[in-house]
Structures are given as C-alpha cells and as structure tokens.
Amino acid sequence: MTSLVTSDGKTQAGRRTSKIAAVWKEYKKCRYLFLLLTPVLIWYAVFAYSPLYGIQLAFKDFRIMDGIWGSPWVGLKHFKFLFLQSPDFFKILGNTVVISIYHIVFGFPAPIILALMINEIRSSKFKKVAQSLTYLPHFFSWVILGGILITLLSPSTGVVNYLITLVGLEPIYFLGDPHYFRFTLVTSAIWKEVGWGTIIYLAALTGVSPDLYEAAVMDGASRWKQTLKITLPSILPVIVLMLILRMGGILDAGFDQILNLYSPATYGVADILDTYVYRVGLQNFQFSLTTAVGLFKNVIAFMLVLFTNYISKKLGQDGLF
Incomplete structure (x- = not known):
C-alpha cells in the first residue's frame, strides 16, 4: 500500500510524524510548567474522577456489608421509583x-x-x-x-x-x-x-x-x-x-x-x-x-x-x- 503524497512532497504519514515530534518538543520545552500542573491533576483524579466508580450504586441495592461489588443489581429500579x-x-x-x-x-x-x-x-x-x-x-x-x-x-x-x-x-x-x-x-x-x-x-x-x-x-x-x-x-x-x-x-x-x-x-x-x-x-x-x-x-x-x-x-x- 502506497502512502499519499501531499503538495509539498511529504507523505501523510511523514507529516503526522513531524507534527507529533513538534508537539512532543513543545511539551519537553515546557516540562517544568507541566510539573506545576501535577498537583491539580492529582486533585482531579482523586476527588473528581475516582468517585465515578460509585456511579454503579444507582443500579444496585447497596448493602454496606456486601460492598459495592457484592450488592445485588436492580437495574432501573431507583429511577422508576423517582x-x-x-x-x-x-x-x-x-x-x-x-x-x-x-x-x-x-x-x-x-x-x-x-x-x-x-x-x-x-x-x-x-x-x-x-x-x-x-x-x-x-x-x-x-x-x-x-x-x-x-x-x-x-x-x-x-x-x-x-x-x-x-x-x-x-x-x-x-x-x-x-x-x-x-x-x-x-x-x-x-x-x-x-x-x-x-x-x-x-x-x-x-x-x-x-x-x-x-x-x-x-x-x-x-x-x-x-x-x-x-x-x-x-x-x-x-x-x-x-x-x-x-x-x-x-x-x-x-x-x-x-x-x-x-x-x-x-x-x-x-x-x-x-x-x-x-x-x-x-x-x-x-x-x-x-x-x-x-x-x-x-x-x-x-x-x-x-x-x-x-x-x-x-x-x-x-x-x-
């Protein structure tokens, strides 16, 4: 299979590789700024995204002794009640x-x-x-x-x-x-x-x-x-x-x-x-x-x-x- 050649003589795969390299170079250049962003990312991971694990409770009858995984699945029961x-x-x-x-x-x-x-x-x-x-x-x-x-x-x-x-x-x-x-x-x-x-x-x-x-x-x-x-x-x-x-x-x-x-x-x-x-x-x-x-x-x-x-x-x- 041949790669398509653009007007500037580069293949699409070559241009994609060059673009990725340029983006990575920019990230590397600003690596210390991204390091400052790390605490914010950790905060969001812990307090915003990890709680999404508990969404399945909406489709279960939660029992504390059984835990989230052990609680029985009830589907849309709670939504029907609401x-x-x-x-x-x-x-x-x-x-x-x-x-x-x-x-x-x-x-x-x-x-x-x-x-x-x-x-x-x-x-x-x-x-x-x-x-x-x-x-x-x-x-x-x-x-x-x-x-x-x-x-x-x-x-x-x-x-x-x-x-x-x-x-x-x-x-x-x-x-x-x-x-x-x-x-x-x-x-x-x-x-x-x-x-x-x-x-x-x-x-x-x-x-x-x-x-x-x-x-x-x-x-x-x-x-x-x-x-x-x-x-x-x-x-x-x-x-x-x-x-x-x-x-x-x-x-x-x-x-x-x-x-x-x-x-x-x-x-x-x-x-x-x-x-x-x-x-x-x-x-x-x-x-x-x-x-x-x-x-x-x-x-x-x-x-x-x-x-x-x-x-x-x-x-x-x-x-x-």
Whole structure:
C-alpha cells in the first residue's frame, strides 16, 4: 500500500510524524510548567474522577456489608421509583429548576454590570476599595453569612425590619415566609458572589483596545454608546463561555446556602435535589437512591452544556469545543 503524497512532497504519514515530534518538543520545552500542573491533576483524579466508580450504586441495592461489588443489581429500579412513585421528586425538581433559573436570570448579569461600573471608575484608589469590598463576602462560608442574615432579617430584632417598621409597614419574615424566601436566597447569593464574579470580566475588559474608545470619542459617541457598541461586543465571547459553564450547574441551586437558611416552614419552596440527597442519603442511608438522583443531575447538566455550546456556535460565537 502506497502512502499519499501531499503538495509539498511529504507523505501523510511523514507529516503526522513531524507534527507529533513538534508537539512532543513543545511539551519537553515546557516540562517544568507541566510539573506545576501535577498537583491539580492529582486533585482531579482523586476527588473528581475516582468517585465515578460509585456511579454503579444507582443500579444496585447497596448493602454496606456486601460492598459495592457484592450488592445485588436492580437495574432501573431507583429511577422508576423517582419518576413514577416518589410523591416529592417532581416538586423538588421544580424547586431546583426555579431557583436555578432565578440565579441565572438575576445573578448571571450582576457581575457583568458591576464589572462595567468598576471599569468606569477613574480613581484607582477608589476602584481598589470598591473591588475589595465587593470581593469580601465571597471568602465567608454560608455558615457565617447565614448567621449574619438571620440576625439582620429577624422580624423582631433585625435591622432590616426595624427600618421597614419606621416607614409604617409590617415586619416581613424573609426566611420564614415562603413568598419571600426565594427572593432572599437570590439576593443574598448575588451579594456574596457578585464581586468575585467580576474578576474574569474585568480581566476581559483590560484586553479591549483603547484605540476603539478614542475613535468613538472622535465620532461623538457617549459613554453609554461606547459600552453598547465597543465594550459589550468585545467581552461577548467571555460572557458566552461563562454562560455555557453556568448552564452546566443549572441543577445546583446552592446546597450550602439553602441548608443554612431554610426551615420546615419553607420546605415547600426551598427543598431542592441536593437537600433531598442529604436528607435521604446521609440521614436515611438510602445511598443507591440518592446516587440515582446525582446521576440524573449530571446527565441533565451534560446535555445542557452540549445544547448551550451548540446554540452559541450556531449564533457565531466561540464555544467550549
């Protein structure tokens, strides 16, 4: 069998060998940089990929004494229970989707807007102070922030309700009233993460050429026009990429936040898949059933990432792949 010869006189096999050699040479040149990457790879191997071994629990009746391999295979039994017999699953799934959509609709644009606002600040000192203050809540756990919110929003002693009563309104039980609980979840999540989320967008804004703004000023464009016509289009690829990644976590509605803030009075609007897994899996020891829930979440997340990536590429934007 003869090898095909390309226009430059090399065979396809020869060009493939040359390409592999060039790639290997580049890897060898950057070997110390890849050595720095080793701890990250080990972390992912141990905490992200090795747990995939336990996915088979979703198709078994797990017995601790028998172990994963020794437990009997039951096929789709747990999935049938979730979709056909469980009285709470679809209500919990609905809560998860609704809260996640609120987070995307209101939470996703928030760091973009804040990054644009910080980018317009002319005083470098004030900009640093503003960034530091907005970053700060990210470094506190929801255990701490939950206690702060419970204190601030208390209907009897909280500062927020004290101000509400000053204008003649009735106190609002933000964390105990189902009508206000989701609003409180979303606004507190934005408060905690909006500053941290601006880091990527501020980095993207530094890559926008100043020449574009100078040309826009010469044409008489206002700051608002410059934002719409130059700034946003320039960082749009980053926005699309972050949206694709965000869609992959649409069924992650904020377990640690909800676990620290919800109560039996708000279970009807706050109980999500993650709290269901915690309650049924860890407290009731139904590991196989909750593994099925987790597998369902991951499959949906993977499909949403693929779909969002497909739509972004159809609209002419860069995707993940």
